[in-house]
Amino acid sequence: MAEIQSLARGLKILNLLEHSRNGMGTTEVANQLSIDKSSASRLLHTLANYGFVEQDEYSSRYTLGPQLLTLGQHLLNRITLRDHARPYLHELVDKTGECAHLAILAQRQALYIDQVESTAALRVESEIGTLSPLHCTALGKVMLAFGDCCMPDEMKPFTHRTVTDRSTLEAQLTQTGARGYAIDDEEYNYGVRCVAAPVYDHRGALVGAIGISGPAGRVTLERIDEFGSVVKDTADALSTRLGYDAKLRRRADADK
Amino acid sequence: MAEIQSLARGLKILNLLEHSRNGMGTTEVANQLSIDKSSASRLLHTLANYGFVEQDEYSSRYTLGPQLLTLGQHLLNRITLRDHARPYLHELVDKTGECAHLAILAQRQALYIDQVESTAALRVESEIGTLSPLHCTALGKVMLAFGDCCMPDEMKPFTHRTVTDRSTLEAQLTQTGARGYAIDDEEYNYGVRCVAAPVYDHRGALVGAIGISGPAGRVTLERIDEFGSVVKDTADALSTRLGYDAKLRRRADADK
DNA sequence: AACAGTGTTGTATTTTTGGCAACATATACA
DNA sequence: TGTATATGTTGCCAAAAATACAACACTGTT
Numbered sequence: 001m002a003e004i005q006s007l008a009r010g011l012k013i014l015n016l017l018e019h020s021r022n023g024m025g026t027t028e029v030a031n032q033l034s035i036d037k038s039s040a041s042r043l044l045h046t047l048a049n050y051g052f053v054e055q056d057e058y059s060s061r062y063t064l065g066p067q068l069l070t071l072g073q074h075l076l077n078r079i080t081l082r083d084h085a086r087p088y089l090h091e092l093v094d095k096t097g098e099c100a101h102l103a104i105l106a107q108r109q110a111l112y113i114d115q116v117e118s119t120a121a122l123r124v125e126s127e128i129g130t131l132s133p134l135h136c137t138a139l140g141k142v143m144l145a146f147g148d149c150c151m152p153d154e155m156k157p158f159t160h161r162t163v164t165d166r167s168t169l170e171a172q173l174t175q176t177g178a179r180g181y182a183i184d185d186e187e188y189n190y191g192v193r194c195v196a197a198p199v200y201d202h203r204g205a206l207v208g209a210i211g212i213s214g215p216a217g218r219v220t221l222e223r224i225d226e227f228g229s230v231v232k233d234t235a236d237a238l239s240t241r242l243g244y245d246a247k248l249r250r251r252a253d254a255d256k
Numbered sequence: 257m258a259e260i261q262s263l264a265r266g267l268k269i270l271n272l273l274e275h276s277r278n279g280m281g282t283t284e285v286a287n288q289l290s291i292d293k294s295s296a297s298r299l300l301h302t303l304a305n306y307g308f309v310e311q312d313e314y315s316s317r318y319t320l321g322p323q324l325l326t327l328g329q330h331l332l333n334r335i336t337l338r339d340h341a342r343p344y345l346h347e348l349v350d351k352t353g354e355c356a357h358l359a360i361l362a363q364r365q366a367l368y369i370d371q372v373e374s375t376a377a378l379r380v381e382s383e384i385g386t387l388s389p390l391h392c393t394a395l396g397k398v399m400l401a402f403g404d405c406c407m408p409d410e411m412k413p414f415t416h417r418t419v420t421d422r423s424t425l426e427a428q429l430t431q432t433g434a435r436g437y438a439i440d441d442e443e444y445n446y447g448v449r450c451v452a453a454p455v456y457d458h459r460g461a462l463v464g465a466i467g468i469s470g471p472a473g474r475v476t477l478e479r480i481d482e483f484g485s486v487v488k489d490t491a492d493a494l495s496t497r498l499g500y501d502a503k504l505r506r507r508a509d510a511d512k
Numbered sequence: 513a514a515c516a517g518t519g520t521t522g523t524a525t526t527t528t529t530g531g532c533a534a535c536a537t538a539t540a541c542a
Numbered sequence: 543t544g545t546a547t548a549t550g551t552t553g554c555c556a557a558a559a560a561t562a563c564a565a566c567a568c569t570g571t572t
Contacts, residue, residue, distance in 0.1 A: 002521090004302045005559065006529070007266040011306040015323075018330050026550055036531050041551060046260045050267040060550065064331045067271075069458060069499035072328020074274050075320045202325065243325035261528065262560065282519055292562050297520060316519065 009033060010043050014052060014064065023056065023063035072243070081207055081242070082114050085199070088210060088238040089116040095230050098214035101196075103132075103139040104207065105149060110140040113208075132188065135169055136162045138196035141182035142209035145173040146198040162187045181228040181235075182209075186216060193219040195227045197235035202243030210235050265289060266299050270308060270320065279317035328499070337463055337498070338370050341455070344494040345372040345466060351486050354470035357452075359388075359395040360463065361405060366396040369464075388444065391425055392418045394452035397438035398465035401429040402454040418443045437484040437491075438465075442472060449475040451483045453491035458499030466491050 016032055017024060024032075030040035044062050047053040051067030085102045092100035093116050102114040109131040134140030135155045143149055155164045163169045176182040184194040196211025211231055212219075219227060272288055273280060280288075286296035300318050303309040307323030341358045348356035349372050358370040365387040390396030391411045399405055411420045419425045432438045440450040452467025467487055468475075475483060 002298060002301075002560095003305060004262050004266070004298055006260050006262045007299060007302045008306065010260070010263040010266065011303070011308060014327060015306070018327055027548085037550075038532085038552080039530055042260055042529085043263060045551095046263045047267070049259060050264065050271070052267060064327055066331075066497055066499070068324060068327045069331050070328075070496075071270060071274055071320060071324045072326075072331075072499075075322075075325050075328075240326070241322050243322070243328075283517085293519075294521080294563085295561060298560085301520095 006043065009035065009039070010047055010052075013040070013043060013047065014068070017053060017062065017064050023061035025061050029062070081199075081201075084241055085114060085208075085210060085238055086116070088234050088241075089114060091237075092116070092210065092212050092231065092234050093118050095234075096212050096214070096227055098212040098219065098227075100210065100212050101139065102199075102208060102210050103143075103196075104209075105143045105147060108134065108149060108152065110134060110137055110143060110209070112139075118214075133158075135164075136184060136187040138182045138184040138194035138211045138213075139209045141173065141176055141184065142196045142198045142211070143206070144169075145176040145182060146209075147206040158188050159186055159190050161185060179228065181232045182211075183224060183228070185221070185224075191216050193221075193224065195219070195224060195231045197228075197232040198239075199235050200239040200242070200244040204244060207242070210238065262299070265291065265295070266303055266308075269296070269299060269303065270324070273309060273318065273320050279312065279315075279319035281317050285318070337455070337457075340497055341370060341464075341466060341494055342372070344490050344497075345370060347493075348372070348466065348468050348487065348490050349374050351490075352468050352470070352483055354468040354475065354483075356466065356468050357395065358455075358464060358466050359452075360465075361399045361403060364390065364405060364408065366390060366393055366399060366465070368395075374470075389414075391420075392440060392443040394438045394440040394450035394467045394469075395465045397429065397432055397440065398452045398454050398467070399462070400425075401432040401438060402465075403462040414444050415442055415446050417441060435484065436488045438467075439480060439484070441477070441480075447472050449480065451475070451480060451487045453484075453488040454495075455491050456495040456498070456500040460500060463498070466494065 012033055013029055016029060026041045026044060027037055029044065030037045033040070044053060044055070048055055048062070048065065051065045051070075053062045054065040055062050081104070082102065089100040089102060092098075097118055099118050100116045101112055103110040103112050105111070110133070111131055132140060133152065133156065134144050134149075135152050136158055144151065151166065151169075155162075155166070155169065157164050163172065181195055181197040184192075184196075186192060188194075192213055193216050194211055194213040196209045198206055199208045199210055201207045212227065268289055269285055272285060282297045282300060283293055285300065286293045289296070300309060300311070304311055304318070304321065307321045307326075309318045310321040311318050337360070338358065345356040345358060348354075353374055355374050356372045357368055359366040359368050361367070366389070367387055388396060389408065389412065390400050390405075391408050392414055400407065407422065407425075411418075411422070411425065413420050419428065437451055437453040440448075440452075442449060444450075448469055449472050450467055450469045452465045454462055455464045455466055457463040468483065
């Protein structure tokens with residue numbers, strides 16, 4: 001597990017520069033990494049040669065370079081949500097023991113585009129490709145609470161717990177927004193509880209939701225917050241993976 | 257100008273991986289760079305440690321990693337079109353000797369958001385913040401030809417050369433699209449000719465246009481193609497600087 | 513079952529690097 | 543204005559780190 005020191009140092013410099021607002025000087029970089037000025041200078045020059053950093057002509061401070069943009073952009077083209085979500089779905093299954101799902105918004109409904117099944121004998125199965133209503137599923141409520149789609153026209157009841165009242169749903173949605181994850185408490189299928197959280201892309205736009213579904217016996221109301229934070233953390237990790245920057249969201253919120 | 261070899265090699269690897277569709281194996285990388293397998297292996301491991309590449313669990317091939325996305329995204333937030341366009345405007349002034357302008361689309365007009373003045377005694381000046389019509393300015397025609405905005409409702413004449421006929425303008429726009437730059441031949445101000453070309457952002461969307469304006473005596477019809485290619489090349493360079501990938505555009509065209 | 517292909521890991525050599533110092537230049541201060 | 547403290551860059555040589563070679567483990571193929 002030998003690391004190439006000079007390469008590692010170069011990469012550390014890139015990471016450093018990310019967190020500096022106005023770029024950094026050679027000395028500053030050297031101090032942060034506890035290396036000599038001369039080393040920092042040469043590393044920075046090499047990075048600059050390849051466009052990974054660039055030096056302001058006059059202030060001679062270094063900032064991240066355009067090559068990173070090129071490479072990052074290139075990467076984006078190759079990304080498909082489903083491919084990237086898969087390991088996170090597995091993670092959810094590992095941590096919760098319940099089935100995990102990925103859904104996107106399509107035709108004003110929640111479209112299941114992937115699932116990872118748990119190994120438990122008693123488990124909830126749902127087919128990939130299925131469209132589900134927004135108002136009574138955890139994945140759907142995520143779309144409503146965090147996305148920019150409008151409220152459903154009709155709210156058909158599926159169980160006696162299904163919320164069919166618009167104002168009740170809106171109250172649930174603000175609650176959902178506040179805590180960061182949505183809950184479906186036997187509102188779509190009897191005996192099934194679901195928890196889901198939003199997934200954002202690199203631009204901070206909602207691209208989908210991931211969540212878990214399990215029998216009410218295991219996904220109890222007492223433990224549901226615990227499940228909630230697991231789901232939320234996992235969803236956040238996936239968003240980061242897609243290039244989502246938390247700061248971006250804050251800025252977007254501020255714009256409103 | 258000593259380069260840190262191992263860092264340079266690491267960066268070269270990143271550039272290599274950009275151009276490979278399904279990632280690359282250790283041996284492949286080593287051959288491409290004419291280095292030993294073992295060196296490639298260690299470099300790749302170091303890159304992976306910092307998330308700049310990642311190794312597929314089963315195929316063990318390497319692809320670009322999420323860290324590049326993070327850094328690239330971060331960079332985007334800092335970018336403002338105007339800041340980045342400035343050096344290119346200077347470049348235009350240096351190469352052509354005429355004033356250079358940057359405009360974006362706003363309220364269905366061309367909004368001048370920056371200019372760099374030439375040092376020539378006789379020069380065209382226009383104020384930053386001015387809105388100009390689309391149908392009779394080079395910058396405006398760029399918006400019409402390369403952007404997705406619709407045709408202006410009315411086409412007011414400013415000189416006797418102003419095109420006020422819709423079909424004539426459309427013919428001009430297809431010509432503009434074909435050659436990659438737009439021309440204003442004394443259609444807005446007497447004695448002034450302008451040339452402009454489109455600027456695309458990292459997503460391949462038109463974000464603005466840059467161009468030059470000069471007295472008809474210097475910007476002659478004979479030399480206008482020469483100016484055109486300079487402007488186009490500079491605009492393309494700026495687009496690349498903003499993370500625009502030529503391949504992206506081609507794909508977008510193919511989609512139509 | 514032998515083989516050609518991967519990717520990874522020891523190890524000795526030697527090249528490359530990194531720190532020291534000196535230098536040049538810029539900014540602050542009196 | 544001159545002095546003083548920053549900064550960033552460059553020569554140099556010792557020293558350490560990277561390299562290439564080789565051996566190894568593993569996979570899939572003929």
